[in-house]
Amino acid sequence: xxxxxPFHQILINNLLANVTNFTVWFAVTFWIFIETxxxxxxxxxxxxxxxxxxxxxxxxxxxxxxxxxxRSMLGSSVVSLGFYxxxxxxxxxxxxxxxxxxYGGYLWAFVLLVMLGVIAGNIRGIALPTLVTIxxxxxxxxxxxxxxxxxxxxxxxxxxxxxxxxxxxxGMYLALIVALVATVLAIIHLGTVRVDEGRPVPTGDQxxxxxxxxxxxxxxxxxxxPGLFALIxxxxxxxxxxxxxxxxxxxxxxxxxxxxxxxxxxxxISTAFIISGIIISxxxxxxxxxxxxxxxxxxxxxxxxxFTIQSSFWLLVGGCxxxxxxxxxxxxxxxxxxxxxxxxxxxxxxxxxxxxIEMAASPLTAFLIGPYTEFIVIPFMTDGAGANAIGSWxxxxxxxxxxxxxxxxxxxxxxxxxLAFASTAYRKLSAHYLASPDSVEMxxxxxxG
Numbered sequence: 329x330x331x332x333x334p335f336h337q338i339l340i341n342n343l344l345a346n347v348t349n350f351t352v353w354f355a356v357t358f359w360i361f362i363e364t365x366x367x368x369x370x371x372x373x374x375x376x377x378x379x380x381x382x383x384x385x386x387x388x389x390x391x392x393x394x395x396x397x398x399r400s401m402l403g404s405s406v407v408s409l410g411f412y413x414x415x416x417x418x419x420x421x422x423x424x425x426x427x428x429x430x431y432g433g434y435l436w437a438f439v440l441l442v443m444l445g446v447i448a449g450n451i452r453g454i455a456l457p458t459l460v461t462i463x464x465x466x467x468x469x470x471x472x473x474x475x476x477x478x479x480x481x482x483x484x485x486x487x488x489x490x491x492x493x494x495x496x497x498x499g500m501y502l503a504l505i506v507a508l509v510a511t512v513l514a515i516i517h518l519g520t521v522r523v524d525e526g527r528p529v530p531t532g533d534q535x536x537x538x539x540x541x542x543x544x545x546x547x548x549x550x551x552x553x554p555g556l557f558a559l560i561x562x563x564x565x566x567x568x569x570x571x572x573x574x575x576x577x578x579x580x581x582x583x584x585x586x587x588x589x590x591x592x593x594x595x596x597i598s599t600a601f602i603i604s605g606i607i608i609s610x611x612x613x614x615x616x617x618x619x620x621x622x623x624x625x626x627x628x629x630x631x632x633x634x635f636t637i638q639s640s641f642w643l644l645v646g647g648c649x650x651x652x653x654x655x656x657x658x659x660x661x662x663x664x665x666x667x668x669x670x671x672x673x674x675x676x677x678x679x680x681x682x683x684x685i686e687m688a689a690s691p692l693t694a695f696l697i698g699p700y701t702e703f704i705v706i707p708f709m710t711d712g713a714g715a716n717a718i719g720s721w722x723x724x725x726x727x728x729x730x731x732x733x734x735x736x737x738x739x740x741x742x743x744x745x746x747l748a749f750a751s752t753a754y755r756k757l758s759a760h761y762l763a764s765p766d767s768v769e770m771x772x773x774x775x776x777g
Contacts, residue, residue, distance in 0.1 A: 334463065334521060334522065334523045335459070335460075335463050335464065335472070337521045338398075338401075338456070338459060338521060338523070339475065339476065339479045340479075340517075341401070341514055341517050341518045341521065342401075342452055342456055342479065343479050343482060343483050344510060344513060344514045344517070345401075345404070345405055345408075345449055345452055345511070345514045346449065346452070346480065346483045346487075347483045347486045347487050347510070348408075348449075348506075348507050348510040348511055348514065349408060349445070349446045349449035349507075350446070350483065350484070350487045350491075351486075351487045351490055351491045351494070351503065351506070351507065352412070352442055352445065352446055352503060352504070352507045353373075353377065353442075353443070353446045354487055354491035354492075354591070355491045355494055355495050355500060355503035356373060356439060356442050356443070356500065356503075357370055357373050357374070357578050358491060358492055358495045358578065358582070358587050358590075358591070359495045359499055359500050359503075360373060360430075360435075360439065361578065361579060361582055362495065362587060363427050363428050363435075364428060364429070364430035364435075366430040366702075367576070367579045367698055367701060367702045367706075367726075367730075368430065368698045368699050368702050369430040369698075370575065370576075370578055370579050370698065371575040371576070371579075371697060371698020371699070371701075372436075372439075372698060373439060373443070374571070374574045374575040374698075375571075375575065375698070376439065376440065376443045377443055377446065377447065377574075378571060378574070380443060380444070380447040381447060381450055381683060381684075382683075382684050382685075383684070384447060384450065384684075385450070385454075385680040385681065385682075385683035385684030385685075386543060386677070386680050386681060386684050387680070388450055388451045388454050388676075388680050388683075389454050389546075389676040389677040389678070389679055389680020389681060389683070390542070390676065390677055390680065391403075391451060391676070392451065392454045392455045392458060392676030392677075392679075392680070393673065393674065393675070393676035393677050396525055397455040397458055397459050397462075397523070397525055398518065398521060398523055398525070400451050400452075400454075400455045401451065401452050401455050401518055402515060402518055402519065403451065404448050404449055404450075404451035404452050404455075405448075405449075405511055405514050405515045405518070406515060407445070407448040408445040408446070408448045408449055408511055409445075409508065409511045409512065409515070410445075411441050411442070411444045411445030411448065412441075412442070412445045412504055412507045412508050412511065413508060414441050415438055415441040415442045415445065415500075415504055416501075416504040416505070416508065418434070418437070418438045418441065419438070419499075419500055419501050419504060420501075422434070438500075442500075442504075445507075450683070453683075454676055454679045454680050454683065455676070456476060457473070457476075457663045457666070457667060457675070457679055458672070458675045458676055458679070459523070459525075460472050460473060460476065460663070460667060461667045461672055461675060462523075462525055462672070463523070466667075466668060469663075469664050469667050469668070470608065470612040470613040470617060470660060470661075470664045471608065471609045471610070471611075471612050472609070473608070473659075473660035473663050473664055473667075474604075474605050474606070474607070474608025474609035474610075474612070474613075474656070474660055475605060475609045476605070476660070476663075477601065477604060477605035477608060477656030477657075477659060477660055478601070478602050478604075478605020478606055478608075478609060478656075479605070480601060480605070480656065481598055481599070481600070481601020481602035481603075481604065481605050481652075481656065482601075482602055484594070484598040484601050484652075485595050485596075485598040485599060485601070485602065486595070487594075487598075489591065489592060489594075489595030490506075490591070491503070491591050492587045492588045492589075492590055492591020492592065492594075493588055493591060493592075494506060495587060495591075496587055496588045542677065543681070545674075545677075546674060546677045546678055546681050547681075549670060549671065549674050549678060550670075550678060550681070553669050553670070553757070553760055554753075554756035554757060554759075554760050555752075555753040555754065555755075555756040555757025555758075555760065556669065556757060557753075558748075558751065558753030558754070558757065559618070559621075559662065559665065559753075559757060560681075560682050560685055561685075562744075562748050563662060563682070564685055565744055566625065566741065569629075569737045569738075569740060569741050571697065572697050572733055572734065572737045573632070573734065573737070575697045575698050576697060576698070576701060576730050576733060576734070578590070579730060580636065580644070580727060580730045580731065580734075581593070581644065583726065583727040583730070584639070584641045584644065584727065585641060593645060594648075596645075597645055597648050597649040597652060598652060600649045600650070600651075600652035600653035601652050601653075601655070601656055603653060604652070604653050604654065604655070604656040604657060605656055608656060608657060608660055613657065613660060613661050613664060615762070616758050616761070616762065617660070617661035617662075617664045617665055617761070618661065618665060618754060618757055618758050618761065619758065620657055620658075620661045621657070621658050621661035621662060621665075622745060622748055622749050622754065624654040624655075624657045624658045624661075625658055625741070625745045625748075626742065626745045626746070626749075627650070627654050628650075628651055628654055628655065628658070628741070629738050629739075629740075629741030629742045629744075629745055630738070630742055631647050631650045631651055631738070632647070632651065632734060632737060632738030632741060633734075633735050633737075633738025633739045633741075633742060634647070634735070634738070635647020635648065635650075635651075635734070635738075636730070636731035636734045636735060637722070637731070637735060638722075638723065639723045639727055639728060639731070662682075665757070665761055666678060666679065666682070668761060668764055669760065669761060669764050697733065701729060701730055701733055705729040705730070705732060705733055706726045706729035706730070707729075708729060708732075709722075709723075709724055709725065709726075709728045709729035709732055710724055710725055710726060710729065711724075714729075714732065715728075
């Protein structure tokens with residue numbers, strides 16, 4: 329493919345940075361559950377991640393549009409390094425017992441610092457698809473997005489394999505040492521990557537305002553594409569339901585197996601991300617990525633409605649594997665669509681806008697579902713009406729309360745996806761995508777890689 333050498337270098341660097349950031353996130357989630365034994369606390373960690381992702385998406389997109397993409401990625405890693413360093417100091421000087429209280433201020437100040445370091449890495453997630461637009465011809469971007477998904481899968485495998493063991497062996501002390509070293513290496517490596525990013529040519533009547541977020545202009549760009557808002561809102565609803573799984577899946581898995589086994593399990597099943605990425609990078613997403621997006625979503629929600637129907641570790645493993653196998657196709661389909669129909673000079677802000685809107689629903693779910701599950705659903709399925717009504721076949725106890733939440737969420741997702749398939753917005757956006765020319769209009773070099 330066009331300019332593969334710098335593209336591969338960027339993928340490798342993003343792999344290192346993403347493994348670092350998500351290892352810290354996984355580690356703090358595992359660690360806080362072990363320290364506090366609180367489902368509420370793990371739900372709060374997921375909620376913090378999602379709130380920050382939604383809040384900063386607009387700003388991060390503006391940073392990417394108004395600065396070099398490589399420079400934006402470098403800045404992301406430098407900021408992460410600073411937050412991890414402060415968090416490490418909190419570990420070194422922890423007052424005795426401060427991390428065991430799920431409602432303690434010291435614990436949540438520490439979590440806040442750690443999660444800000446993780447969130448800073450989201451700038452990379454916005455910059456990378458814009459670099460795919462710059463470096464890869466339109467007809468090959470779905471395959472390039474598949475490579476991005478494959479690298480993400482490799483990262484998830486590594487993250488899952490090491491995060492549980494890091495927590496088991498050395499808690500957050502060891503996890504943060506690894507994060508600090510790896511982030512420094514990512515900064516050094518990215519400083520050696522050279523990419524001619526070119527200069528995007530404005531496509532509107534007036535040049536885009538400089539050095540601001542310009543939400544109104546971004547909204548106009550999205551509104552000009554028939555059905556694009558519907559795509560973003562569909563992804564938003566998916567994330568509304570997805571927040572349930574983000575908040576509760578670790579607690580459910582850890583109710584069945586130990587932390588090191590759970591981490592190793594995720595490492596094994598995350599090979600599904602890699603397999604999916606390889607398939608997409610070779611075959612693409614078909615002539616209509618939107619059809620692929622909805623089809624894989626339908627399968628995902630069917631799986632989510634049954635993978636905890638019984639208290640079985642192997643049923644959970646099988647469901648998660650299928651979920652991860654088809655997930656990258658949905659992500660690649662959305663990115664491929666945006667890369668074609670959105671002007672390049674706006675892509676950072678549109679990706680950031682989509683990230684903010686799509687993630688805005690999940691914090692509400694994540695913040696509410698933890699305490700709702702712990703204080704209402706779990707008692708309901710332990711010795712309440714739910715246990716009496718369906719406990720004979722569904723099972724009873726705290727883990728079955730979590731499982732019931734998953735089953736209901738999956739069934740709702742199936743219904744909504746079927747409605748989306750039948751919608752006018754789906755037909756309009758599909759037609760617009762197929763009729764649109766490539767969005768890239770570059771000045772200067774015709775070989776930007």
